[in-house]
Amino acid sequence: MEPVTDLDVGPKDVHDLEVAETIEDWTGAIGPGLGPVEDAEAINVAPNWKLVWWRFRKHKLALFSGVVVIVIATVAIFPGFFATMDPHGSRSTMSFVPLQRLRFFHDGTFEPFVYGVTGARNPETLRMEWVTDEEVIIPVSFFVEGFEYKVLGFITTNIHLLGTAEGPTEENPFFLLGSDRLGRDQWSRLMYGTQVSLSIGLIAVMVSVFLGVLMGGISGYLGGVADLIIQRLIELLQSLPAIPIWMALTAALPRDWSVEKTYFAITLILALIGWTTLAREVRGRFLVLREEDFVVAAKLSGANQRRIIFRHMVPTFSSHIIAAATLAVPVMIISETFLSFLGLGLRPPAISWGVLLQEAQNLQSIALAPWLLLPGVAVIITVLALNILGDGLRDAADPYSH
């Protein structure tokens, strides 16, 4: 076969070079938002995930949120390392100790410390009242030995990021975020709560993504009776008021179940209700994609159904699914927090953000120990960060949406 002359370059030998430059350099219709054009060839051979990343990193706020999410996720993976005390250890004499601010410089040298606190019982209310004692300096150091914990469930160690030299005692308390009614360290409890709350959100979303893609895929690709049944099921599930259903389901969990069992049950309950929106999105994508020319082209090229779905259709919307899933995590976290707050989700001795906030349920403790509301701040930061990250991902995945 005789090749047709290369028509990409210009007609004249004399200016072949310039033509090659001008026509080779152009970067095609990649869509808006790629930033200053990088090395043109790098863009030409960039697979989609790279293009998404290039667009995403231009969105500074989303990038920052991504960093925040990574920090929070690190805490969730290694809560023991960040905790300073045993989160379950209670000290009856040290209830409602206020925050002890971490200070870094002492007499101009870098020497982290906290001031001590001294408590005295108010003779009228019989309550302990704590006063910062600037005379007492409790040195704080990094990578200290403390209580034993397991990393990822199997490596036992006792190294912590922060701690006082001899561990907290009655004389030298160390409560970064104060202590609760039972004298437990709120900082350490928050670290462990992060693990539980975040993982519930993540696992619930993973289960609902799985269910959503499966059901949405069946519904959208096969159509017919399967579509009809799944759509009616989704409508049914969405028509049920979510909050009472959650409450009913969680209330139905046996009280004597172990912490782990309740944990998984809650996750499942959240996921079972959460998959419907995702399934609809996936179904919509399938319906649109089924008619797309490149899918028809794949069929005409002899691709079988499995190849069409997994090689052609799923990759096209995978970035959307990731974005949608990122946006679903905060919803799950809020739901868990809310259920646990009402006492219907996780129950002590489990620690989650909702359980922590339960401590701040009455006006009295808020008035006396406002720092008990701090887990709420953690919830807000996490939810905001995940939402902004999800928005950024969505915009980066679909530059043509606006």
Next chain:
Amino acid sequence: MNPTEPLLSVQNLKTYFFLDEGTVKAVDGVDFDVYPGQVVGIVGESGCGKSVTIKSVLRLTQKPGRIVEGKILFRSQRVTDADSGSDVIDLTTLDPHGKRMRSIRGAEIAMIPQEPMASFSPVHTVGNQLIEAIRLHEDVSKEEARQIAIERLHEVGMPNPEQRLDAYSWELSGGLRQRAMIAMSLSCNPHLLIADEPTTAIDVTTQAQVLNLLRSLQKMHNMSIIFITHDLGVIAQVADYVVVMYLGRVMETGPVDDIFHNPLHPYTKALLKSIPSIYSPSGTELPTIEGSIPHPFSRPSGCPFYPRCEAFMAGVCNAKDPELQSINERQSVSCFLYEEKQMQPS
């Protein structure tokens, strides 16, 4: 109105889009005039800036696009210039959302959009939208406006206009909707009608209906029309005067007969040769323009067409910008081939 003075005069118009990736010079120094009663066809391929040009005239360019230079002089009958009191107004000086621009747009300069379906509200009847458009610019009662609307629909050949007034746009067929759209743009007797690819989305028989209608309406009202299209056949059938654009610049202007029978610019020549003709024998190869239209971010320096040009002159075409200048009393060309010829005798 004096027919020897232009109704609209676009002078050295530059509209740029400022993107993160760089500046796109969508319109980069465009000049043309529209005389009363004249049909001017602007023709060009994608990226030539024809749509941005008319959006600039209507002051409808949106961020990040901006008119950076040039004048758009329009002879208005409703608005006078703030300083000189003259009836010739530079539209670039008006606030695009201001009262003066709004009273020109829609009333004196009207537009037929590309997609008639998207231009009607689906929740109001065609009549209500027409009446509203009329009353926005004319001080008439509802009843009078209704009469004008019926008259306009009758004018555009809508069967049973009284009944169609109460129809919704989605109840009309494609051809009738296109007619209703034309009636809408004519509602205030504009002096200048801008038609942006009004026939690209429709079939050839409907296209013939619309083109015939526009021809007869133009004669009836002695309107000026700017007709934007990429279809040279349509241009040949409707235009009196043609502006050929490429990558934001005017390549050639002239009366339609000269453009088609005596094209001067190498781009115009090549473009005309490369369209398949209904008269050419089947199965023959067409002369082509090599290469593809450059991406707007990497516009060639000098003449934008030089990388694809048959008559490329190294060191000239890629070094300087050619100026649009008149070659004879009818045609203007921006090409160094003709600049040299002019320069030599002088």
Next chain:
Amino acid sequence: MDKIRQDERVLLEVSHLKKYFPIRKGFFKRVVGHVRAVDDVSFSINEGETLGLVGESGCGKTTTSRAILRALDPTDGQILFRTESGEIVDLAALPEKEIRPLRSQMQMIFQDPFASLNPRMNLLDIVSEPMLTIEGIKSRKERSERVAELLRLVGLRPEYMQRFPHAFSGGQRQRIVIARALALNPRLVVADEPVSALDVSVQAQVLNLMLRLQRQLNLTYLFVAHDLSVVKHFCNRVIVMYVGKIVEDAPTDELYFRPRHPYTAALMSAVPVPDPRIRSAMTPLEGDVPSPANPPSGCYFHPRCPYAVDICSQKTPELEEISPDHYVSCHRAGELELTGVVDPRQAQIG
């Protein structure tokens, strides 16, 4: 009947092809009617020929072309195809599994080169997909060698193989689509509006490429388009469709200059001639194309036809051979004197 069995030159014969789309309504999606997108269409294509299929939007030309390649399952009718080995198979009757090996012999070029290439795959994967799925060539090296050859064939550089579609302009993408269609040496190529999404200056390049490839590879084209000038330029024979039916089927010049069906004549006179000296009357047709869900009685064109008589609204005309190789479906085809495209010689005299 079955011209393909008698005439060796015939590559494809479509007979009585129908494609109805059900109209569903209500909660249980009950079928309340049918859109007759393709309504009893018969024609044949000879090997090496270029057959044009024209008509206005909604006339069923795209549905016909997709049904032939079994991108859609036809409702009824036969699609007889002469395979490479000389055997005649009915594509309409075969299950998808048995069609798959035949897909190497018939391919498609799509209208929108931005939609017909998977944006997540690079050129190598796109063009070599049929080699992988139909021929089962697992070796990446072998595939990339063949892709390089194909890219050269369509005028692209083999070095582009690692690039993704977003790196290319519309015209270049259409070349990629053509390369994919040619990957397994097809015999029949269905081109569905292959140049209508391209700029004028790029259209000619792609049309020339398709012509050259046809000569080199002895391809047979079914060319679906609405641009009558392009079809005139490109095709040997043209079929005109109206509301799911064929109204006329004739050699190109005859159809354009001596049409026998009033609809064809109207279509031809509506073409804007790119010459300001031939300002044709463009006598437009009145009214609109009827809905294929609810077509008129008798001849579907009779409500708009200036020559309609009583019989036209009562009896559906059959497609009949009025002169050698010229088929028309009109009751009055024998008596009407119609003019098609303005003849330039006459126009210039006038």
